[in-house]
Amino acid sequence: MIEVNNLSKYYKISKEQKKDRGEKFSEDFVIGVKNISFNCIPGRIFGLIGPNGAGKTTALRMIGTMLKPSGGNITVNGFDTIKESYFVKQRLGFLSGNTGLYDRLTAEEMVRYYADLHQMSNSEYMRQRNYLFNLLDMNQFSSTRIAKLSTGMKQKVNIARTMIHNPKVVVFDEPTSGLDIMASQNIIKLIQECKNNNKTIIFSSHRFDEIKLLCDDLAIIHNGKLFFNGTFKNFINQMKAKTLEDEFIRLIGGAKSV
Secondary structure, eight states, X not given: OEEEEEEEEEEXXXXXXXXXXXXXXXXXXXXXEEEEEEEEOTTSEEEXXXXXXXXXXXXXXXXXTSXXXXXXXXXXXXXXXXXXXXXXXXXXXXXXXXXXXXXXXXHHHHHHHHHHHTTOOHHHHHHHHHHHHHHTTOXXXXXXXXXXXXXXXXXXXXXXXXXXXXXXXXXXXXXXXTOOHHHHHHHHHHHHXXXXXXXXXXXXXXXXXXXXXXXXXXXXXXXXXXXXXXXXXXXXXXXXXXXXXXXXXXXXXXXXXX
16 A cells, blocks of 8 residues: 655755746745645555646655655555665565666566565566566567667566566556557556556556556646546546546646645
8 A cells, every 4th residue: 555645845946947947936946746645555556647747756756765755754555665665665666668777688687686686585586577477478588688679578678677576566657658559558467467466556647548448546646736636436427528638638727736
């Protein structure tokens, strides 16, 4: 479970940056997110959506222990992301569209490296490795160096290294961005498998078709503030526009944050 309580993140800016923002800007900081709260429940897919610069990635990186909050707190399966970050990392997988893989390693070596970081036994590794490589159809290129892999193949390696330690909580930060249909489907398949295995899942995407297909719960963020937080079913029931896309635009264009 992920519990986010009154979470805020502010970034200090220099005098030059402040000047670039114009005479009307008087603050010494900019807002990443401001006083947002939500819960992600095991066995349900929580969608976090918003326009570019809304604060989605900032919030997800704080959940993933990569950023420290300016205010509020986050717990992942009962562990505080600041005070108990080691235990959070043990239980969490973080997948984004930026693979950042080592070109000189093979797919197998890359995944094994992350298993070793998590101090997995050989039997644990082989069990999870075989499950993931079969699920993602990776066996045919397991011994190929990453530099020679296609974009879709690299993303499969990225998925496998993220999931090799069988995390109970998984963060997907726009994982299908820039990918073709086949590569995107591998990620969709994985997210559905995570739900079937009762994992806690938070999913951010710009693709409304993916949101409609996958999400049980939904939060909309804009300018660092929440504009909706509830079940996807409730969102559909309260819509005033005809489509999800139009309702999204309507909300962030004029509604008050929650």
